[in-house]
Amino acid sequence: MKNRFKTFLFTYFYFTPQEKRGLGALLLLFAILQSLVWAFRIWAQPAPNYFKQVSFEVLQDSLVIQAAFTSEEEADSPAYFSGNHRAALSVRTEQKDSTYAKKKYTTPKILELNTCDSLELVALPKIGPYMAHKILQYRSQLGGFYSLEQLTEIFGFQEDWLFDLEPRLRVDPSLRVKVDVNQVSFEQLKKHPYFKITLSRAIVQYRAQHGAYAALSDLKKIKLVNDSIYQLILPYCDLKP
Numbered sequence: 001m002k003n004r005f006k007t008f009l010f011t012y013f014y015f016t017p018q019e020k021r022g023l024g025a026l027l028l029l030f031a032i033l034q035s036l037v038w039a040f041r042i043w044a045q046p047a048p049n050y051f052k053q054v055s056f057e058v059l060q061d062s063l064v065i066q067a068a069f070t071s072e073e074e075a076d077s078p079a080y081f082s083g084n085h086r087a088a089l090s091v092r093t094e095q096k097d098s099t100y101a102k103k104k105y106t107t108p109k110i111l112e113l114n115t116c117d118s119l120e121l122v123a124l125p126k127i128g129p130y131m132a133h134k135i136l137q138y139r140s141q142l143g144g145f146y147s148l149e150q151l152t153e154i155f156g157f158q159e160d161w162l163f164d165l166e167p168r169l170r171v172d173p174s175l176r177v178k179v180d181v182n183q184v185s186f187e188q189l190k191k192h193p194y195f196k197i198t199l200s201r202a203i204v205q206y207r208a209q210h211g212a213y214a215a216l217s218d219l220k221k222i223k224l225v226n227d228s229i230y231q232l233i234l235p236y237c238d239l240k241p
Contacts, residue, residue: 108168113151114144114175124168126161141193144176146235153193178238181219182212194233199224213239 111120121132138154139145148171152159179189181203189200202224216237219225
């Protein structure tokens with residue numbers, strides 16, 4: 001039985017001298033690699049976390065100091081040197097409260113749309129330099145505003161902006177410039193955004209054919225002037241004696 005087992009081992013686990021040398025070299029290489037891994041683990045071991053050793057009270061005190069003192073003047077206070085950090089924080093809070101109490105709330109200035117300049121307009125919410133220029137340009141073309149809603153007629157002005165602007169703007173309708181429909185020329189009237197060329201020509205021609213307008217309601221006799229157009233141009237029309 002012993003000889004049979006020996007024969008089995010030599011038959012199935014037989015190595016030539018060359019294979020034995022290769023197996024030995026392989027085992028040696030494996031041992032070297034294992035040693036390198038073991039050495040790397042020791043070398044790369046993270047440093048101990050000393051933060052865990054800091055007590056909660058120490059950390060809390062340091063945060064209190066940081067919150068209480070942000071300048072050299074505050075660090076010179078008696079509460080700082082006394083070591084009572086909570087008292088120091090109380091001093092800091094009282095100083096802030098007294099500073100805020102001195103501040104006075106100022107009501108934002110309300111601008112009159114027909115007299116304000118571009119710098120005042122830029123200070124308003126939603127209004128930049130470009131839009132301020134467009135507002136002043138349109139005001140000049142109209143001869144002045146009579147309603148804040150007219151701002152929505154400017155290209156690029158969004159209707160929901162009025163919600164932010166209404167508390168900061170007012171309009172004095174008496175400051176707008178009206179045109180005397182019995183005296184104004186076609187060249188002058190066509191420059192107005194509400195009259196333009198076609199309506200301006202019709203108003204001047206009707207006056208030339210039928211004489212001076214006796215009342216502003218006579219403008220409705222012009223075919224081009226319906227109720228909506230009449231209501232649009234009426235704030236800028238006048239009949240001077």
